[in-house]
Amino acid sequence: MSQILCYRTTDETNKVILLVKDVRGGEHEVGPVDHEDLILYMQGTLIQRAFPYLSIQDRELIISGYTAEMWEDLVNGIGSL
Numbered sequence: 001m002s003q004i005l006c007y008r009t010t011d012e013t014n015k016v017i018l019l020v021k022d023v024r025g026g027e028h029e030v031g032p033v034d035h036e037d038l039i040l041y042m043q044g045t046l047i048q049r050a051f052p053y054l055s056i057q058d059r060e061l062i063i064s065g066y067t068a069e070m071w072e073d074l075v076n077g078i079g080s081l
Contacts, residue, residue, distance in 0.1 A: 004062065007031075007038065023065035030058045 005027065007016040015032035022028060033051055041050035047059045057068040066074070 003065075018062070020061055021065070022061065022067055022070070024070075026067075028061060028067070030054065030062065 003021045005019045005021050007018050009016055010032050012032060014035045016035050016038060017029050017031040018033060018038070020028050020030050031054075033054065037050045041047060047063055051059060051062075054062075060071070061067055
């Protein structure tokens, strides 16, 4: 499972960059996102409603802690069994 470790502000008003930890311990910046949307997500709003403007890969990283590359490795590993 991933973790949103922290966020930092940007030059844009009410926008933040998320620092997300993946399942292997790597850290990734995601965003910018609206600060209000982050609050909604943290309160339980579905990620696709809170961050419709993020890529599917960024939303998946936040939810599961898997990057697109990790998913590709997983799929290729299963397919080669």
